[in-house]
């Protein structure tokens with residue numbers, strides 16, 4: 205058992221994960237929602253729904269629209285705020301047999317700083333900085349902080365100064381040059397980069413001539429965005445030294461392996477959880493089998509091994 | 513709640529675009545409550561991607577056998593309709609809170625619009641087991657051929673009132689047109705409950721008339737109209753609501769409806785809501 209387990213373990217900075225498969229923010233709630241459906245003991249970690257300083261009500265419904273091999277969402281970061289999170293959710297989360305990564309979001313730098321301070325005192329395993337949610341308005345000159353290298357760096361720095369927890373910065377694909385943003389986050393002290401958040405999109409009802417989503421635009425996720433995600437993971441892997449956590453449309457083991465080959469040190473599974481709540485654990489089992497079949501001693505032997 | 517491969521025992525076309533689906537779900541831990549639903553994977557490819565929610569239509573007496581009643585409206589339901597007996601459907605459920613049936617109540621009015629009849633038959637099934645009770649079912653449909661549950665409702669002891677939009681069966685009109693008459697029969701104005709406050713801004717449990725319970729499922733305009741009528745008589749309406757879903761388990765916060773307490777989730781906090789709590793947008 206020991207040997208098998210170690211082949212899948214990876215380190216994301218100081219964060220040690222027993223396997224490189226993580227449930228993505230906003231798709232796995234706070235873990236408890238899936239408790240009856242899946243045992244999380246084999247997965248590396250879960251990222252919580254993004255948490256803000258004060259409660260967010262969320263966007264006007266409809267919040268979901270299914271697209272070809274994907275879905276649009278405009279949830280709008282509905283959450284109870286960090287105080288309520290620490291009080292009512294954290295102790296249950298910490299009882300899960302996997303690492304707890306808390307995603308934080310806000311519309312200005314001070315909020316991120318305060319969130320980092322509050323969470324630094326808790327027992328969580330790491331922080332993921334969400335500066336890439338397309339469904340809230342950021343107070344920045346661009347629509348998203350992660351569309352602006354300076355704003356990205358400022359926020360990462362503010363968080364870095366206020367916590368010793370491992371830091372993952374999550375980037376948006378809605379940019380012209382992803383490597384520029386990734387490098388800015390790296391310089392500002394992030395321990396890892398995760399990508400991609402959703403791709404901004406729209407759908408229209410031609411009968412009513414109205415947008416399908418209450419918030420007009422939303423974030424596209426699922427299998428249809430995988431090619432974009434892979435390309436961006438590959439670009440970022442070649443541009444930075446910190447580990448990259450890849451996501452976007454991963455439905456199964458084969459998808460996950462593509463991401464490792466493109467340079468991901470770990471992967472996150474998002475939308476797939478909705479279709480198959482056991483998706484994360486099935487990918488872990490699949491990876492274990494793949495390593496065995498290919499006589500590889502560690503998942504690390506796959507990372508960035510794309511042959512050009 | 514479990515995720516299971518459910519064996520299809522029957523998947524039968526019973527009227528134009530209407531199907532009855534009977535599955536065997538092994539391993540169910542808890543008893544199913546009327547109003548709960550299952551989240552069903554329609555196909556095996558990525559289009560359609562998401563699961564489809566279907567209400568439990570009949571709970572039946574045999575353990576692990578569940579019936580659904582669905583209408584083909586798009587890709588997902590079409591795919592489900594093509595699945596044959598003996599094959600397996602990936603289902604998650606039972607999901608949601610279900611209808612609450614107060615022990616004290618003896619008069620039940622069920623009002624359905626379109627496919628809204630599906631979960632109300634499950635409710636009638638439960639109510640049929642009660643000793644002293646009267647069930648009135650107002651069933652509204654577009655046209656005669658969409659009335660698929662008349663026989664079942666009658667067998668369960670419900671007094672049936674049929675309304676169709678084109679007048680091809682029963683009265684012509686909407687289900688709500690028949691509602692006021694039915695409520696008037698209970699002579700509510702004369703029973704002055706001491707609990708009933710005049711002009712309460714927001715009715716809560718204590719404000720409702722105890723004599724009658726109203727249960728609704730159907731399109732939003734119908735629910736709005738039902739809510740307005742019921743409010744006049746201070747009758748509680750428990751309604752099964754619909755919203756587009758991602759996860760079906762309360763994790764994605766996608767299936768939000770606005771309530772007086774803020775956004776709540778159809779899959780986790782519902783699908784049955786007290787209509788008095790809904791903020792219509």
Ligand SMILES: Cc1cc2nc3c(=O)[nH]c(=O)nc-3n(C[C@H](O)[C@H](O)[C@H](O)COP(=O)(O)OP(=O)(O)OC[C@H]3O[C@@H](n4cnc5c(N)ncnc54)[C@H](O)[C@@H]3O)c2cc1C
Nearest residue numbers: 270565566567581582583585586587588589630754755756
């Ligand atoms: C709690 C609940 C219980 C339901 N019970 C029944 C039932 O017993 N019988 C029945 O015939 N129908 C029921 N519905 C509606 C049923 O889920 C939709 O008709 C079905 O999802 C349509 O899928 P489609 O691919 O055929 O249609 P499409 O229109 O192609 O679907 C596109 C997307 O929209 C979603 N969608 C479409 N219509 C609805 C709707 N009315 N509510 C929620 N999501 C929708 C689909 O799930 C899918 O994600 C219920 C809905 C909910 C929320």
Ligand SMILES: Cc1cc2nc3c(=O)[nH]c(=O)nc-3n(C[C@H](O)[C@H](O)[C@H](O)COP(=O)(O)O)c2cc1C
Nearest residue numbers: 228229230254277334400401425426452453474475
């Ligand atoms: C319904 C939904 C809600 C999401 N909420 C968040 C969120 O709160 N914070 C965040 O960083 N990402 C959020 N995401 C983005 C996912 O974490 C992920 O980056 C994206 O969906 C791409 O991966 P996927 O294709 O595997 O889903 C959300 C995605 C979905 C579908």
Ligand code: FES
Nearest residue numbers: 758759760765779
């Ligand atoms: S469908 Fe995800 S919260 Fe209801």
